[in-house]
Amino acid sequence: MTSIALPLIDIGANLTNSRFQDDLDAVLARSRQAGVNKIIVTGTSSAASRAAWALTQRYPDLLLSTAGVHPHDAKHWDDKTAKLIADLLRHPQVVAVGECGLDFNRNFSPRQQQLDCFEAQLELAAKVKKPVFLHDRDAHADFLAILKRHRSNLTGAVVHCFTGTLEEMRAYLDLDCHIGITGWVCDQRRGDTLRQAVKHLPLNRLMIETDAPFLTPPNLSPKPANNRNEPAFLPHVLATLSRIMQIKPQDLAAQTVATTQAFFALPVTN
Secondary structure, three states, X not given: OOOOOOOEEEEEEOOOOHHHOOOHHHHHHHHHHOOEEEEEEOOOOHHHHHHHHHHHHXXXXXXXXXXXXXXXXXXXXXXXXXXXXXHHOOOOOEEEEEEEEEEOOXXXXXXXXHHHHHHHHHHHHHHHXXXXXXXXXXXXXXXXXXXXXXXXXXXXXXXXXXXXXXXXXXXXXXXXXXXXXXXXXHOOOOOHHHHHHHOXXXXXXXXXXXXXXXXXOOOOOOOOOOOOOOHHHHHHHHHHHHHHHOOOHHHHHHHHHHHHHHHOOOOOOO
16 A cells, blocks of 8 residues: 555545445545545435434544435435435534435436436535535446536536546536546556546645545555545545546645635635
């Protein structure tokens, strides 16, 4: 693992996942040791969003959260869910609407329900004046068309866990979106398209994330015994981006933190 220990913010970690239930305190201790001093816990359903917010109450100096419904769970979107998400978004620790969007790769929810759920959450984000934390997998054309209709009403939009092409990235940038980069960029087998794209990514649109426990950087050394990703590995993503973008790690770290603080309206701390 990289020895870089710079102040960083992880904009997306699924810390409510069952893979963290037995050792979350240790996971968070390692994140602090690695310099990851703020983590945004991703809400992906009504239950996960409520649990994510609850974690921010247990660790108020370290954790923030999002509240929303992932496209996999779009089939559960109803008035009760919409109210719960809206209620959670009243809390200052809940900094964005999402994870929301479209996923036509797995289609765990019917496509029409995904489309309806996505639009409803974009409308909610406009109402509460908080940015959106977005998911797009194998649905780029439909996703972009919906986002275009709503973008002018949104305070901000970040395409989380971006793994696409330069053309797709530029389409998002044209809509004034931010881009979240994960350990996918470290994957020598699958990540080359992304590595080429990030060379053209403006620094003021870049944020970094682990998507823990998923997307463990495959070139970590030593590898975690259970292949579980965690926020402490975020410096490895930073180091990889530093090499690709030919920017000093400390400069890239400072820029990503400043961009993240501005995007989520976080207090600036030294």
